[in-house]
Amino acid sequence: MRSNSLTARVLLLASAWSALALVVIAVVISTLYRQGVERSFTDLLRAQLYNVINSITVSNENTLAGSPQLGDLRFSQPDTGWYWVVEPLGNFQTAPLVSSSLGVSTLPVPSILDVPFDNRYERYYVVTDEAKNRVQVAETEVVLDGEGRAARFRVTGNLNVVEDDVSDFSNSLYLALAVFGVGSLVVNGLAILYSLRPLDRARLALGKIRGGEAERLEGEFPSEIQPLATEVNALIESNRRLVERARMQVGNLAHSLKTPIAVLLNEARTLDSHHGDLVRGQVEAMQAQVQSYLSRARIAAQRGSILARVEAEPALERLVRVMRRLNPEKTFELDMQQPGMILAMEQQDLEEAVGNLLENAARFAVTKVVITVMRGSHPSSDPDVTRRSWVTLLVEDDGPGLEPEQITEAMKRGRRLDESRPGTGLGLSIVSEVVSEYHGTFAMSRGPLGGLKAELLLPGLSKELA
Known part of the structure; x- marks a missing residue:
């Protein structure tokens, strides 16, 4: 759907682009941060794994011995998801060592075929413990002495730490980007409005x-x-x-x-x-x-x-003064319902059209002719026409008036309904032609004074231009 407003178009495109860019930036930064946190988490588990390895030996009784000190209380609290386990392998028959946080619980271990060791003879996988914690496991196998006795070492960490860290960072990031986005939209809007001000000045100049x-x-x-x-x-x-x-x-x-x-x-x-x-x-x-x-x-x-422009009131006042001098026995009234109206036409055309109507009205009026000027509207459906300002001008008399069929006949060029009075029969035709050239309308009917009412719809100038 296309907008006719340049400001709306630019604001819409700038807003859409800013929103898309901020979403992409948020996703990229959040993803990179998650990857960094996950790498740091894996490095932490690897460090703790080798700390456990360095803490475990084979005792004189051919058992596993040692007490790893990892400096984290979570390894001593039950069901935290932070565990370490040392299990003997092969012919080394002895009891395993586990952290107090694991207790008598066990951890599921995938097969080496499913999760093989890497080139450092380490493997990492995610399992769910008996407390329903998602934990990441760092595992390796180490030979403990010269007799070939070996053990499997596993250290786990709760992945909720990663999720909470990433969630806190993402929330802060989204809030900061939202504030930045709103600020950018406001600045963009002000910049666009400022940049388009010359167009407003050009419009005012026109x-x-x-x-x-x-x-x-x-x-x-x-x-x-x-x-x-x-x-x-x-x-x-x-x-x-x-x-x-x-x-x-x-x-x-x-x-x-x-x-x-x-x-x-x-x-x-x-x-x-x-x-x-x-x-x-x-x-x-x-x-x-x-x-x-x-x-x-x-x-x-x-x-x-x-x-082309003419002030309605002075021009009509001059016509009324002339008609009063030519017809002293009749009254001519001018009613300007909105003062200061300006018509978008030549003064000569206005005087010719209204002058013909006043002559006809004065010829048939008994005592009075009234001219009324007010704001009007065009009946056309064309938006270019209806968007303009229009002025309605009425000329009424208290004469005998005309029937509808007589009005139709009088509008024909050169037709005169009263041959006893002077004239060429072209007055109303001239009025119609002048008005139509300005895309206005001309109609006649019986008025409230009992005589003929002529109604002109003429182009005006809007108030800001007038």
Whole structure:
């Protein structure tokens, strides 16, 4: 499962590697320590074995004699697993000697075929005594005198000593490695977060550009990120040049069409009323159509720009003031439910879309038109769209309103439901086109005032960018 967070990826990989490395280190060190303890244990038994050998002789009565002093009280305490035994071999018939810790108990002895002697004529094996202790046995056979009398010497040690020693060491080792591992993870996490801070600075710098607070990525970045910052700045500059070129071309086209259309309108006034009205209406429709397509071209040219932004309240206040002067007999109210909202679009596009709606509302309203602006959400399932900030703008009037089938008809380009009133029938179509170019939505329905309610969903800037 892949994570989209660089921090999470690096932390996960570093944590996994550290955990694996610490486990391997713990196993290796514990194994090496066990091997060392076992070698030391075997060396101790060998030393004690030869101590017993040096302490035992054949007496004048042809018996085994001697009292080994091994300097360990466990050889004198019963059932401790620490024993020594001397047994006569061959024709040497005498009683064996045993440590007081073994008493009358016996130790099982494997055959020489199962556990042979090594090149030092010693053999080591593990057995379980009658007290259920696992003991390691060091054994050898020695000729005691010139007459060839020999004995078998065995010294045992309790393997619990090895296990307890290894267990204590392993517990201390695991605790130390755990503390070291946790500390390493904390240090790694802090180092990773510190190392990725330049990316956060780059993100904030991009946010300032998108919010209109800066025009390029400013600041010093590490050598790994600086090429990216350079390319982003070059992309922004290229985007700015494209937008300016598109705007200039649109302006030139508008200027070149303005004079011919004005000439046609003037010529239409010289014709008789029937033909003049017909030509004038068609020229006005052509003018509106040209303006509509020019707006669409301009929007398409700058839609990808990250510098498009407009403060909603001042722009809408200007539109409301104009409408109040043009319609003094009607009331226009502006309700900004969240002050300081900023839209990610050009001011001209906002004024064109909302201006058309206000003109329609003023044309059919009885006494009142209300504009409401609030935060909204996009109905799309595309995460790239829903992740953005959206603003809902409502334009409502107290006029007669429209039925659903009339709304559908009014949304068609060039259709007018009331031929007695002036207009080209392109206003709502222009609004729809402007909004769709910004990936927003436009819908109409009957509002709470009784008249028509137009609802626009427009792209906004998030609070941190606004």
